[in-house]
Amino acid sequence: MSVHELELDLDAFEGPFDLLLTLVLKEELALAEVDVAGIVLAFVEHATRPVSPQIQHGEDNGVAASAAHHASFIDAERDELDLDACGEFLVLVAALLELKARGLFAEGGELDELEPEEAAEELAQRLEEYRRIKAASEWLRERLVAEEDRFFRLGPAPLAPRGERRLAPQDPAALAVVLRSLAAEPPEVSLAHLELRFPPVSQFLGRFRSLLGRRSRFDFEHEVTGLSRVEQAVAFLALLELRRMGEVSLEQAAPFAPIRVARAAGGREEVEAWSARSA
Amino acid sequence: MERPLRLISANPVDSLARTIEALLVVASQPLPVDDLAEAAGDEVERVETALGLLGERFREGRSGIVLEQVAGGWAFRASREAAEACGRLFERPVERGLSQAALETLAVVAYLGPCTRPEIARWRGVAVDSVVAGLVERGLIAEAGRESGGGGAVQYRVTALFERVFGLESLAALPRLEELGGDAGDLRGRLEALAERRPA
Numbered sequence: 001m002s003v004h005e006l007e008l009d010l011d012a013f014e015g016p017f018d019l020l021l022t023l024v025l026k027e028e029l030a031l032a033e034v035d036v037a038g039i040v041l042a043f044v045e046h047a048t049r050p051v052s053p054q055i056q057h058g059e060d061n062g063v064a065a066s067a068a069h070h071a072s073f074i075d076a077e078r079d080e081l082d083l084d085a086c087g088e089f090l091v092l093v094a095a096l097l098e099l100k101a102r103g104l105f106a107e108g109g110e111l112d113e114l115e116p117e118e119a120a121e122e123l124a125q126r127l128e129e130y131r132r133i134k135a136a137s138e139w140l141r142e143r144l145v146a147e148e149d150r151f152f153r154l155g156p157a158p159l160a161p162r163g164e165r166r167l168a169p170q171d172p173a174a175l176a177v178v179l180r181s182l183a184a185e186p187p188e189v190s191l192a193h194l195e196l197r198f199p200p201v202s203q204f205l206g207r208f209r210s211l212l213g214r215r216s217r218f219d220f221e222h223e224v225t226g227l228s229r230v231e232q233a234v235a236f237l238a239l240l241e242l243r244r245m246g247e248v249s250l251e252q253a254a255p256f257a258p259i260r261v262a263r264a265a266g267g268r269e270e271v272e273a274w275s276a277r278s279a
Numbered sequence: 280m281e282r283p284l285r286l287i288s289a290n291p292v293d294s295l296a297r298t299i300e301a302l303l304v305v306a307s308q309p310l311p312v313d314d315l316a317e318a319a320g321d322e323v324e325r326v327e328t329a330l331g332l333l334g335e336r337f338r339e340g341r342s343g344i345v346l347e348q349v350a351g352g353w354a355f356r357a358s359r360e361a362a363e364a365c366g367r368l369f370e371r372p373v374e375r376g377l378s379q380a381a382l383e384t385l386a387v388v389a390y391l392g393p394c395t396r397p398e399i400a401r402w403r404g405v406a407v408d409s410v411v412a413g414l415v416e417r418g419l420i421a422e423a424g425r426e427s428g429g430g431g432a433v434q435y436r437v438t439a440l441f442e443r444v445f446g447l448e449s450l451a452a453l454p455r456l457e458e459l460g461g462d463a464g465d466l467r468g469r470l471e472a473l474a475e476r477r478p479a
Contacts, residue, residue, distance in 0.1 A: 030406055032400075032404075032405045032406040033405055033406060126401075126402075126404075129402065130402060130403070130404060132456050132457075132459050133383055133386050133387055133390070133402055133403070133456075134383060134386075135459035136386035136389070136390060136453075136454075136456060136459050137379065137382035137383040137385065137386040138382075139386075139453075139454055139459060140382050140385060140386055140389075140445060141377075141382055143445050143446065144374055144377070144444075144445065146446075147444070147445060147446040148362070149359040149362030149363075150347075150356055150357070150359065150362070150446055151356060151357040151361070151362060151365040151366075151369060151371075152354060152355070152356035152357065152443065153307055153355075153356075154307065154373070154440075155307040156307065
């Protein structure tokens with residue numbers, strides 16, 4: 001029988017040794033939870049289980065019969081331990097122990113700094129300490145059994161009375177002053193900065209028309225300098241409007257170059273007509 | 280101011296005892312002598328005398344209610360002879376089904392606390408996170424600040440409930456750790472026994 005098929009029944013794990021190794025290597029089972037001593041005991045128990053009638057010493061034949069079904073690590077022909085299996089087991093368990101030890105000292109190379117003798121001493125000391133704690137837990141268990149028949153009331157404590165709240169003596173007039181300051185209307189918040197003022201397009205239509213009445217051409221930029229961005233935009237709309245109605249012609253040498261505005265030939269009458277229509 | 284001399288009177292300690300009796304009935308956890316003295320408005324020594332009186336009145340075999348000194352204070356509990364009846368009506372969730380791992384962890388915290396989870400793990404040799412969480416839930420251990428004054432890991436200590444459940448007057452009632460733990464561990468014994476059984 002192979003070591004890998006060894007059946008284990010531990011607190012943290014139940015199943016074949018093989019599966020335990022797989023789970024540990026895949027980190028699906030915390031090695032810290034695994035009782036390695038339990039594995040060793042399971043192996044030793046299995047390894048020493050008699051398989052053949054000549055090894056079984058007569059007194060419990062029933063057990064012998066059922067034990068014969070179990071594969072063992074004993075080489076039946078030579079009546080010796082299967083050394084290959086035992087060797088393999090030793091290597092595997094040693095690797096498990098090393099992994100577990102490293103896992104337990106994860107935070108720093110605590111063990112690396114120690115000489116082997118010191119490490120052994122440290123380990124012996126810890127085992128001794130653990131033995132005491134185990135004994136202490138045993139004492140607690142016995143105590144629990146002894147105190148099993150002590151029943152008492154458990155519950156949250158009743159609330160303690162609340163301490164009286166003390167206030168310094170107050171002057172009513174002073175309180176009134178404070179209250180009044182709180183009751184005053186807060187100043188109204190100005191929304192002026194949120195407002196957008198759009199001057200009517202007609203304002204610029206009239207302005208450009210009167211300008212064209214005096215001069216045959218003008219420079220758009222020159223006329224709108226000093227106006228706000230919104231006013232400039234409205235002025236431009238007025239210009240487009242005039243162009244649409246054929247009152248002016250526009251010229252621009254290049255993108256972003258100054259826009260030159262000229263009176264369109266014979267546009268005046270049409271303007272009159274349009275004004276009359278829209279009025 | 281001198282106290283008037285009273286030749287014949289009801290024993291004043293008796294009246295104090297009745298007050299203490301009342302306080303202990305209302306309390307749901309053990310009350311220290313100092314708390315009793317403060318609530319009763321009396322001196323500590325007289326309260327102790329009164330407690331002695333009550334202890335005589337409420338003792339096993341005489342009363343169904345028993346006065347006990349536990350978890351740093353005084354408390355009433357049911358008498359042991361009523362345990363069976365109590366068990367039919369009341370559960371004991373705190374101590375029911377404590378695992379070996381839980382008891383070992385409890386022992387570490389009781390003896391070495393306050394201590395952090397990594398420290399407990401170091402003592403027990405296995406991870407203890409779930410065990411610690413279970414004990415906190417049962418109320419047997421509680422957080423007790425952090426290591427190195429704030430920045431470190433959470434520390435745990437046993438609670439007054441732990442002392443009460445285990446019937447300890449205080450943690451000083453635990454046996455000394457040095458005196459615990461007999462001879463070589465049973466693991467070695469088991470291994471040796473197996474070695475002897477091994478066929479030659």
